[in-house]
Amino acid sequence: MKIARYTAYGAPQTIVIEDTPIPVPGPGELLIRTRAAPVTAGDARLRSGKVPRGLGLMLRLVIGWSRPKVAPGWAFAGEVAALGPGVTGFTEGQRVFGLKGFKGGAHAEYLTIPASGRVLPLPDTLTFEQGAAFFFGGLTAQSFLIDQARLAPGERLLVAGATGSVGGAAVQIARHLGAKVAATASPANHSLARSLGADIVSDYRQGPPPGPFDVILDVMGHLGWRGASPLLAPRGRLALITADLPAMLGAMWPRSQGRRVLVGNSGEDLPAMRRLVELHVAGGYTPVVGPVLPFDELPKAHAIAESFHKPGNLVVTMSDATQPS
Numbered sequence: 001m002k003i004a005r006y007t008a009y010g011a012p013q014t015i016v017i018e019d020t021p022i023p024v025p026g027p028g029e030l031l032i033r034t035r036a037a038p039v040t041a042g043d044a045r046l047r048s049g050k051v052p053r054g055l056g057l058m059l060r061l062v063i064g065w066s067r068p069k070v071a072p073g074w075a076f077a078g079e080v081a082a083l084g085p086g087v088t089g090f091t092e093g094q095r096v097f098g099l100k101g102f103k104g105g106a107h108a109e110y111l112t113i114p115a116s117g118r119v120l121p122l123p124d125t126l127t128f129e130q131g132a133a134f135f136f137g138g139l140t141a142q143s144f145l146i147d148q149a150r151l152a153p154g155e156r157l158l159v160a161g162a163t164g165s166v167g168g169a170a171v172q173i174a175r176h177l178g179a180k181v182a183a184t185a186s187p188a189n190h191s192l193a194r195s196l197g198a199d200i201v202s203d204y205r206q207g208p209p210p211g212p213f214d215v216i217l218d219v220m221g222h223l224g225w226r227g228a229s230p231l232l233a234p235r236g237r238l239a240l241i242t243a244d245l246p247a248m249l250g251a252m253w254p255r256s257q258g259r260r261v262l263v264g265n266s267g268e269d270l271p272a273m274r275r276l277v278e279l280h281v282a283g284g285y286t287p288v289v290g291p292v293l294p295f296d297e298l299p300k301a302h303a304i305a306e307s308f309h310k311p312g313n314l315v316v317t318m319s320d321a322t323q324p325s
């Protein structure tokens with residue numbers, strides 16, 4: 001089978017695709033035939049080593065000093081190809097989706113995962129491409145809007161950067177929760193932002209829309225406290241989805257009028273994944289699938305992902321060629 005590997009921190013061309021034997025599922029494991037996998041902002045950051053200011057040292061201490069010693073590919077959608085000994089609750093051929101997490105391994109034609117791990121049946125309402133696109137932005141938006149900001153019906157939300165993976169999920173979830181949503185996007189994406197449920201859409205290059213807002217989701221972190229605070233209502237919450245080290249430390253600082261800065265990571269555990277599936281079933285979230293590329297164009301996919309201007313989610317798809325013996 002084909003599997004991707006990072007060879008160094010650097011440009012997308014540092015990824016190679018190699019041949020390796022199809023893995024054999026161990027006790028309690030599933031063998032998954034990967035049909036589609038996202039190439040996320042996180043995948044691009046792990047490969048390039050380019051993370052917000054002050055976080056580079058931590059990245060290298062965790063995933064490797066001289067090169068990323070993790071495998072490419074955070075999430076997947078596919079079919080159960082084989083069951084390891086003792087597996088119950090899944091069947092061969094079943095459509096599933098899930099997370100390999102930051103240690104990766106989803107950019108491969110086959111992967112193994114514990115059956116009790118972060119893998120769930122893929123709802124009939126989602127294609128493999130949508131399944132691959134489902135978790136990255138969705139879990140992040142769910143965590144920041146619901147758990148951290150506690151967005152309430154009728155509140156005024158600004159999603160700054162509203163049509164990528166995180167923003168596109170946030171607009172939908174916020175509308176489902178009954179918020180009034182203002183969105184910023186580049187003009188080419190204004191109709192997409194409206195179709196996702198934004199009430200007001202403007203171009204971020206013209207500056208942010210006038211407030212006040214109860215919650216601001218600053219997807220790329222370009223507003224920051226300085227840009228967002230004049231727009232933030234009393235008791236308002238600024239969620240910095242992208243935050244550098246000074247912004248993270250500054251989030252602990254008390255702010256005027258009971259306002260708060262929220263930073264952190266999205267919840268990526270099985271309960272959070274199940275909750276996002278429930279949100280989908282309730283009509284509150286379906287991921288936007290943007291560019292779809294064949295798996296062997298993975299370096300090109302990384303180049304698009306690290307532009308931070310893609311509409312929705314970028315997905316690579318795996319061909320039918322390789323079969324387990």
Ligand SMILES: NC(=O)c1ccc[n+]([C@@H]2O[C@H](COP(=O)([O-])OP(=O)(O)OC[C@H]3O[C@@H](n4cnc5c(N)ncnc54)[C@H](OP(=O)(O)O)[C@@H]3O)[C@@H](O)[C@H]2O)c1
Nearest residue numbers: 041140161162163164165166185186204242265266308309
């Ligand atoms: N904290 C966490 O747990 C967490 C989780 C996931 C992602 N992230 C981070 O969140 C960021 C976004 O990830 P993503 O997957 O949503 O990326 P993405 O799909 O590439 O989307 C980026 C979005 O930002 C917009 N944008 C680009 N430049 C902008 C600017 N100068 N001002 C305002 N908006 C701008 C883009 O709009 P146009 O395309 O219209 O230009 C697009 O909507 C990344 O930095 C990622 O590392 C953090």
